[in-house]
Amino acid sequence: MFDYSSVLSRTVVELKKSGIRKFFDLLDGRKDVVGLTVGQPDFVTPWHIREAGIQSLEKGKTYYTSNAGMPELRAEICNYLERRFSLRYKPDEAVVTVGGSEAIDLAIRAVIEPGDEVIIPTPSFVCYEPMVRLCGGVPVTVKTTVENRFKLTPNELRAAITPKTKMLVLPYPNNPTGAILTKEELEGLAEVLRGTNILILSDEIYAEMTYGRAHVSIAAIEDMWERTIITSGFSKSYAMTGWRMGYLVAPKPLAEQMLKIHQYAIMCAPTTSQFAAIEALKNGDEDIAMMVGEYDRRRRYIYRGFLDIGIDVFEPEGAFYIYPEVEKFGLSAEEFCQRLLDEYKCAIVPGTAFGEGGESFARVSYAYSIKHIEEALNRIESFVKTLK
Amino acid sequence: MESILKLLEDNATLTPEQLAVMCGKETGDIKKLIESYEKEGVIVGYKTLIDWDKTKRECVSAFIEIKITPQRDRGFDHVAEKIYNYPEVQSLYLMSGGFDLCVLIEGKTMKEVAYFVAQKLATIDEVVSTATHFVLRKYKDKGVIYGPQEIDERGNCN
Numbered sequence: 122m123f124d125y126s127s128v129l130s131r132t133v134v135e136l137k138k139s140g141i142r143k144f145f146d147l148l149d150g151r152k153d154v155v156g157l158t159v160g161q162p163d164f165v166t167p168w169h170i171r172e173a174g175i176q177s178l179e180k181g182k183t184y185y186t187s188n189a190g191m192p193e194l195r196a197e198i199c200n201y202l203e204r205r206f207s208l209r210y211k212p213d214e215a216v217v218t219v220g221g222s223e224a225i226d227l228a229i230r231a232v233i234e235p236g237d238e239v240i241i242p243t244p245s246f247v248c249y250e251p252m253v254r255l256c257g258g259v260p261v262t263v264k265t266t267v268e269n270r271f272k273l274t275p276n277e278l279r280a281a282i283t284p285k286t287k288m289l290v291l292p293y294p295n296n297p298t299g300a301i302l303t304k305e306e307l308e309g310l311a312e313v314l315r316g317t318n319i320l321i322l323s324d325e326i327y328a329e330m331t332y333g334r335a336h337v338s339i340a341a342i343e344d345m346w347e348r349t350i351i352t353s354g355f356s357k358s359y360a361m362t363g364w365r366m367g368y369l370v371a372p373k374p375l376a377e378q379m380l381k382i383h384q385y386a387i388m389c390a391p392t393t394s395q396f397a398a399i400e401a402l403k404n405g406d407e408d409i410a411m412m413v414g415e416y417d418r419r420r421r422y423i424y425r426g427f428l429d430i431g432i433d434v435f436e437p438e439g440a441f442y443i444y445p446e447v448e449k450f451g452l453s454a455e456e457f458c459q460r461l462l463d464e465y466k467c468a469i470v471p472g473t474a475f476g477e478g479g480e481s482f483a484r485v486s487y488a489y490s491i492k493h494i495e496e497a498l499n500r501i502e503s504f505v506k507t508l509k
Numbered sequence: 510m511e512s513i514l515k516l517l518e519d520n521a522t523l524t525p526e527q528l529a530v531m532c533g534k535e536t537g538d539i540k541k542l543i544e545s546y547e548k549e550g551v552i553v554g555y556k557t558l559i560d561w562d563k564t565k566r567e568c569v570s571a572f573i574e575i576k577i578t579p580q581r582d583r584g585f586d587h588v589a590e591k592i593y594n595y596p597e598v599q600s601l602y603l604m605s606g607g608f609d610l611c612v613l614i615e616g617k618t619m620k621e622v623a624y625f626v627a628q629k630l631a632t633i634d635e636v637v638s639t640a641t642h643f644v645l646r647k648y649k650d651k652g653v654i655y656g657p658q659e660i661d662e663r664g665n666c667n
């Protein structure tokens with residue numbers, strides 16, 4: 122017998138299997154479940170975007186592009202960021218990646234060395250912490266609270282900073298809580314960071330999905346541009362998860378180092394997807410408006426739905442998740458979700474899957490039709506009635 | 510409040526309560542609005558899209574191009590009225606181009622439709638000619654694709 126344990130990297134073996142994966146494994150192959158678990162749009166990629174990908178294949182554009190991505194795509198990314206968020210980047214400060222996921226990986230790998238501390242507000246998306254660990258870095262999680270609507274506060278940030286702090290992950294608009302940061306709130310965090318040597322990894326993949334107010338990037342705040350790596354992508358805003366298209370933008374001295382990792386690990390992002398992405402950026406603004414309008418209506422609907430059932434929840438302002446509190450039913454998040462699944466065949470994800478601070482919450486996705494949401498809410502209501 | 514119209518056009522089953530929540534309005538206001546749209550004839554009716562091919566019911570439809578000689582003073586409206594009053598006529602449009610009226614007819618069999626065209630449409634005085642095009646398959650109607658039922662294949666992965 123081959124002794125695998127003797128060959129595998131200890132760091133990798135010690136990585137925790139993500140809590141969300143454990144929960145999703147329970148759902149595999151079950152058709153009787155009405156779930157609100159999926160973290161991706163229910164829209165199909167708009168046809169003109171799909172068509173651009175198809176046409177590129179028809180024309181035989183099946184080559185590698187340059188490592189950083191097609192020049193036209195990088196130029197369109199810069200146009201887009203300026204048009205939507207008043208951000209100034211040059212094409213050689215952009216790297217086209219395999220999803221926002223790869224962009225996050227590059228940002229962390231290019232910067233973090235053993236012992237470096239990375240501040241990660243939680244609850245948040247599951248990938249930051251393991252990526253930091255893979256580099257030998259030390260994740261310093263900061264538990265945000267429902268009282269502050271899950272926003273990282275300047276005081277919490279200040280308290281987490283040590284001489285070893287190298288990076289702050291800013292995961293807003295937030296998966297799983299739906300929290301966003303306003304310009305004023307970003308100013309407050311900027312004030313803490315000014316004068317330090319701390320970089321910001323700003324994961325802005327949900328930037329288009331804010332409701333009632335436009336997204337502001339930390340890079341647009343005075344003195345922050347030079348210390349910020351923005352990671353983003355096409356998955357959420359253009360309903361393009363399967364195309365695996367993302368990007369990062371950062372000052373050139375950072376971007377060119379991240380590009381080196383990308384060059385060796387990936388070569389270039391998929392060419393077909395790059396052609397589709399160009400079309401998305403050029404002619405996709407209306408598609409975004411249509412989809413975000415629909416998410417907004419579902420958001421109001423599901424928010425009211427939870428309030429009517431008598432479940433405490435704060436009104437989400439971004440992404441397509443809502444984060445109800447289940448504490449008052451005397452069950453942990455995991456028990457609540459497990460029993461909801463077993464007894465009422467309805468699936469939502471326990472907050473614990475997203476790091477510390479999720480013990481009494483659940484993540485609910487509203488990337489579903491109103492009809493589906495209604496059915497799920499009915500099941501949750503029936504379940505909750507048995508608990509009172 | 511055009512958006513209410515758009516939402517109802519896509520899904521007539523939304524209740525005023527649901528619409529109110531989705532749009533951040535009061536239910537009473539939405540009810541009033543819908544009533545006024547109905548009164549003004551902006552909202553003309555509510556129907557359900559049915560793919561009859563998936564049922565046992567026999568059903569064929571045809572588009573009929575009609576050329577007519579319009580009457581002095583009455584234009585096309587008078588002929589149009591004669592035609593649309595037949596319950597077999599599902600839709601009727603006045604067209605630009607090579608013919609004048611386009612009629613959508615539904616019937617149980619091709620024979621029934623052909624008979625209707627010959628007996629009822631072709632015999633109208635102003636009708637100069639008809640051309641019948643039977644529908645072989647409906648792919649999409651009112652923005653809705655008529656295909657196999659969609660299943661949610663999205664992976665649970667994040």
Ligand SMILES: Cc1ncc(COP(=O)(O)O)c(C=O)c1O
Pocket residue numbers: 160219220221222223246292295296324326353354355356362365366367667
């Ligand atoms: C907060 C956040 N960042 C990044 C990603 C990565 O998305 P992708 O790799 O598809 O661009 C996700 C996906 O769920 C996410 O929720």
